Every structure is written in structure tokens, then in C-alpha cells.
Amino acid sequence: MPPHNWIDLAQDADTGIETLRAHFEGHAYDPHWHDSYLVGVTEQGVQQFNCRRARHQSTPGKVFLLEPGDIHDGEAPTEDGFTYRMLYLDPQWLTRELSAVFDNAPDNSQLSFANTLTTDVRLAHATSLAFQALHQGELKIVRQTALDGLLERLTRHLHWRAGYGDDPRLPSVAKKAREYLHANAQYDIGLDQVAAATGVDRFRLTRAFKAAYGMAPHAYLVQLRLATARRMLARGEQPATVAMALGFADQSHLGRWFVRAYGLTPALYRKRCSNLPDSQAREREDRVQ
Known part of the structure; x- marks a missing residue:
């Protein structure tokens, strides 16, 4: 920062x-x-x-x-x-x-x-x-x-x-893609898989998704994972554990995206929101290590 x-x-x-x-x-x-x-x-x-x-x-x-x-x-x-x-x-x-x-x-x-x-x-x-x-x-x-x-x-x-979910203004392709992303957010999925689930090619999928939700499917998937990461970190879970559970390559990968979206590191966010006393937090960190 x-x-x-x-x-x-x-x-x-x-x-x-x-x-x-x-x-x-x-x-x-x-x-x-x-x-x-x-x-x-x-x-x-x-x-x-x-x-x-x-x-x-x-x-x-x-x-x-x-x-x-x-x-x-x-x-x-x-x-x-x-x-x-x-x-x-x-x-x-x-x-x-x-x-x-x-x-x-x-x-x-x-x-x-x-x-x-x-x-x-x-x-x-x-x-x-x-x-x-x-x-x-x-x-x-x-x-x-x-x-x-x-x-x-x-x-x-x-x-x-x-x-x-039922907004008639959104194309069915975009809604199906969004549902697929939510159901498979923790997996390393590709555009081909999302496209297959919606019945269109990758290019039509991306255009429809961006028109409906304002960002490409890959960016939406990252944000979906980050939103889940916030909840997990606030419960006191370790950044490394969160990164592994949500499909990020490693803790550094999670950290780069987290800082770009929220302006602070996962570790600092966890410290401010977990409400764990310092001694308890250290004990949990020791157990994880």
C-alpha cells in the first residue's frame, strides 16, 4: 500500500x-x-x-x-x-x-x-x-x-x-453461467466448462456475461472466491488454509487479489475481524504450523 x-x-x-x-x-x-x-x-x-x-x-x-x-x-x-x-x-x-x-x-x-x-x-x-x-x-x-x-x-x-436470479432483463446464458460459477467456485474451472454448461461458445458466453454483470466470468469467479475468503478470514481461519480451500494457487496468489480488491492483506483483515485474543490467535497459528 x-x-x-x-x-x-x-x-x-x-x-x-x-x-x-x-x-x-x-x-x-x-x-x-x-x-x-x-x-x-x-x-x-x-x-x-x-x-x-x-x-x-x-x-x-x-x-x-x-x-x-x-x-x-x-x-x-x-x-x-x-x-x-x-x-x-x-x-x-x-x-x-x-x-x-x-x-x-x-x-x-x-x-x-x-x-x-x-x-x-x-x-x-x-x-x-x-x-x-x-x-x-x-x-x-x-x-x-x-x-x-x-x-x-x-x-x-x-x-x-x-x-x-429471476430478473427477466438478464439473458438466460448469463444466469446459467452465474449459477455454474457459484456451484463450482472452489474448483479450477475453465471457460470451456462454463460455456458447455450454458450451451454457447466461449465468446458468446463472455459477451453475455459482461453485458449482464459488468465483468468477465473469470473476474466474477475471483470476486466470488474473495467474498468467501472474507467470511473465512473473519472466522479466524488462516490465509494459507483459505487459499487452498478456495482454489487459489497459494497464499501469495490470494494476497495479491485481496489487496487489489480491498486494499489490505488477508492476514491484516483476519487480525482486525476475527475477534480472537492475541494469545488465542497465536495458539491457532502454532497448531496450523
Whole structure:
């Protein structure tokens, strides 16, 4: 990581919510996606990113809202870079917490953000309060109160939409390929195998997949593995074990992709999110070695 860039990451033990505060100058991270809902506030500078086939610029006070699967990148178009704070909300946690408000969810649907960027001042304030309470490990009642305030404001920006799987706008080839990738993510599969599963040649497959999901099948497969790697590392599993389980060539291979997508190494991510005491972490490392 360049010397002027930094990341401060933590995870709340009760909710599993990750809190991240970071500063980047120049290129921040390559196109990637998360399996969480992202709610963040830009503190300083201009945060530029591509998402949903549009380029966005978030400036101080703006809130950016990303859904699971939203492909996005990040860069600083100005010399002073940008600083932001962000919450990663687990989809099951969010749906459960909002059940009192959204109690009649239609079949095969998921919560969706109406806009990627908003200038909702109250939402920005609620996001910052929730971030501060969780990131600093405040009393449980303080954390819960801050999260309730965030959820109350967040409902103004959420609605139900049809799930990705049955979206009629996506070609069947792309949907079949995506299902195949999810079912075989841990294997060393090739384009020929994916193409055979969808009934088209490799070139038609790649064109259809990129048109539907914004990235080529190989890039999607890597992101799928990285999303799983995050969950495994957060549980305290060793980077080498994770790399082997998910089909990466070795720990270094996982590390290169992980840094490009998230800006920090798998080992550092594990340390910040596993919630293991240092002594317990060392014991687990000794057992693995």
C-alpha cells in the first residue's frame, strides 16, 4: 500500500458489522463486489467510483449506498485523495432488523437502495454516529441505539425489488453461467466448462456475461472466491488454509487479489475481524504450523 494510504478496520462482535475508515490517494481499488450492504460517508476529498454503469463522485457529507453484488471501484481524482468511513451490513441481519418496518416482503425479493449517492444530511449523521459507536466499542446499549437511528433513517432509501436470479432483463446464458460459477467456485474451472454448461461458445458466453454483470466470468469467479475468503478470514481461519480451500494457487496468489480488491492483506483483515485474543490467535497459528 502506498505510504499515504491507510485503512482502519474493525468488526462488531454482536452484529458482525464491519466498520472501516480509510484514506486513499490515486488508485484505491480494482472493480469488485461485496455480499454485504455498504453504507458510507465521505469525510474529505473527492471519492470517485464507477457503479451501475455510471461514474459517481462523493464529496464530504454525501452518503454512498451499495447493494450486495454491486460492482464498484475507487480512485481519488484530486491530489489530496479522499477519506471515508463505512459500514458493512450483513443482508440477513438487515432484513431481520427491518422486519418490523418491512413485514410484507414479496416472494423472491431483496432490499434495494433507490440511489447510489444521496445528500441526506440526517442519514450522514446517523451513519457517522453508528460508525463511531461500533468502531470505538461503546456500551452495548449505545451501539444498539445508534444502529436503530441508522436503520430508521435508512428505511427512507430502501425498497423491495425482484431478486437477481429471476430478473427477466438478464439473458438466460448469463444466469446459467452465474449459477455454474457459484456451484463450482472452489474448483479450477475453465471457460470451456462454463460455456458447455450454458450451451454457447466461449465468446458468446463472455459477451453475455459482461453485458449482464459488468465483468468477465473469470473476474466474477475471483470476486466470488474473495467474498468467501472474507467470511473465512473473519472466522479466524488462516490465509494459507483459505487459499487452498478456495482454489487459489497459494497464499501469495490470494494476497495479491485481496489487496487489489480491498486494499489490505488477508492476514491484516483476519487480525482486525476475527475477534480472537492475541494469545488465542497465536495458539491457532502454532497448531496450523
